[in-house]
Amino acid sequence: MGKRYTMPYEVAYYDGDITKQMTLPSMLAVVIKTSEEQSALLGRDAEYIAGLGLGWVITNYEIKIDRLPKVGEKITVTTEALSYNKYFCYRNFWIHDEEGNECVLIKSTFVLMNRENRKMGSVSEEIIAPYESEKIKKIQRSEKIEKVEDGRSQSYRVRYFDIDGNQHVNNAIYFNWLLDVLGYDFLSAHQPVHINVKFDKEVEYGHEVESHYDIVEEEQGLKTRHEIRIGEQLYCEANIRWN
Amino acid sequence: MGKRYTMPYEVAYYDGDITKQMTLPSMLAVVIKTSEEQSALLGRDAEYIAGLGLGWVITNYEIKIDRLPKVGEKITVTTEALSYNKYFCYRNFWIHDEEGNECVLIKSTFVLMNRENRKMGSVSEEIIAPYESEKIKKIQRSEKIEKVEDGRSQSYRVRYFDIDGNQHVNNAIYFNWLLDVLGYDFLSAHQPVHINVKFDKEVEYGHEVESHYDIVEEEQGLKTRHEIRIGEQLYCEANIRWN
Numbered sequence: 001m002g003k004r005y006t007m008p009y010e011v012a013y014y015d016g017d018i019t020k021q022m023t024l025p026s027m028l029a030v031v032i033k034t035s036e037e038q039s040a041l042l043g044r045d046a047e048y049i050a051g052l053g054l055g056w057v058i059t060n061y062e063i064k065i066d067r068l069p070k071v072g073e074k075i076t077v078t079t080e081a082l083s084y085n086k087y088f089c090y091r092n093f094w095i096h097d098e099e100g101n102e103c104v105l106i107k108s109t110f111v112l113m114n115r116e117n118r119k120m121g122s123v124s125e126e127i128i129a130p131y132e133s134e135k136i137k138k139i140q141r142s143e144k145i146e147k148v149e150d151g152r153s154q155s156y157r158v159r160y161f162d163i164d165g166n167q168h169v170n171n172a173i174y175f176n177w178l179l180d181v182l183g184y185d186f187l188s189a190h191q192p193v194h195i196n197v198k199f200d201k202e203v204e205y206g207h208e209v210e211s212h213y214d215i216v217e218e219e220q221g222l223k224t225r226h227e228i229r230i231g232e233q234l235y236c237e238a239n240i241r242w243n
Numbered sequence: 244m245g246k247r248y249t250m251p252y253e254v255a256y257y258d259g260d261i262t263k264q265m266t267l268p269s270m271l272a273v274v275i276k277t278s279e280e281q282s283a284l285l286g287r288d289a290e291y292i293a294g295l296g297l298g299w300v301i302t303n304y305e306i307k308i309d310r311l312p313k314v315g316e317k318i319t320v321t322t323e324a325l326s327y328n329k330y331f332c333y334r335n336f337w338i339h340d341e342e343g344n345e346c347v348l349i350k351s352t353f354v355l356m357n358r359e360n361r362k363m364g365s366v367s368e369e370i371i372a373p374y375e376s377e378k379i380k381k382i383q384r385s386e387k388i389e390k391v392e393d394g395r396s397q398s399y400r401v402r403y404f405d406i407d408g409n410q411h412v413n414n415a416i417y418f419n420w421l422l423d424v425l426g427y428d429f430l431s432a433h434q435p436v437h438i439n440v441k442f443d444k445e446v447e448y449g450h451e452v453e454s455h456y457d458i459v460e461e462e463q464g465l466k467t468r469h470e471i472r473i474g475e476q477l478y479c480e481a482n483i484r485w486n
Contacts, residue, residue: 007369012272012273012414013276013279013407013408014272014273014275014276014407016405016407016408016409017403017404017406017407017408018406018408018410019408020408023404026405029255030255030257031256032256033255033256033257036256075444081437096336153452158318159419159431160260160422160425160426160427161260161266161268161419161422161423163255163258163260164256164259164260164261164336165260165261165262165263165314167257167261170257171440172257176404179403179404180402180403180404182403183403184403184448185447187403204428206426232260
């Protein structure tokens, strides 16, 4: 069990979609801010990591949504770096409402990437010790992501404001591409309840990605399957269950 | 002179561009939050206005930028509804840094739009009184915006997350289209110092707009001229001076 860090947040009008619910791109951007704040507090901010020639990269999220916070709502975002092994760090995020109910749980995997050759670096004691995470041997396998079979797609050009101070497309932007392709009628009528997303390769400025999806009917409801590709190269894949 | 309202804000990593300066889309989104908070405080929130069959629409901004706030910086945003006449309300916004230096001044014009027929409504005492703005006779004319003459363009499809709880494309999104078209090399090497932007017509979900621009060399520096159009129909126009 690692150190916990909690940050209060009030959902702004610009975080909301047409139903005044917090959008997934905004939610992920805010959530990641807690881990940045915790790292800064522990003397392990992005500049410190960059000084070692490394950078954090998120490889996947598993998101369980009871309900999305509404515009104007005061929430808390809590994070904890639970455990790590040689290459992978496992971090949870929770969103709670004012009554203390859990609205969202996000399980994430972080890896360290060498900034020069973009290869994975091992997790050193120096970097990880302050988080008081548990050292484990096991590699946690996330649920398998089903492929898109009978897909439709739309293309998205990476925009200047999609890239952040780390020169990369922020993870939160992928959710814009993953979801937008589903269209107004679908998005305004359905709520995501479970998301499994894997980031395979980094998208860069100048790229034009294709966001592919199909919709599968299951007993419990609808499932959408997603792939972000450039030609045959896979950049991101996701399965989303809806209510 | 109207009532003033000030809100503190800490620039988040997701507000920053690759130079870690606050982006104009983020800045405008945050700035407008102050006027929303003030209106709520004075019992004149968007729901109250909607109850009268009306909604606020911003028709233009004149923005003077000394410097853009940086990621991590603690700023204050102040707003004041200065004056109004039969149809137009004039509101200023200021961004100050921790030392009290003025970083940005935004002069804006708001009008009331009938939600059914999208026609301008007159500004009633009932709506405006709590702001203690000065009633004036004069209509303030903003600086004339020069047309694009020898332009290049790029098209932008309105995305689901570009529309907000008022079912409209948020003003801040226009700045994404206006600026993105200038490209990485221009944007990462130049700072905007003065922006004059006029919103002529509301863009809706499903639209695909073209963002046109040209670049003019002036004695004091570069000026870019912008038009957002669908075919021959003008939706937004802007002139921006750069350092």
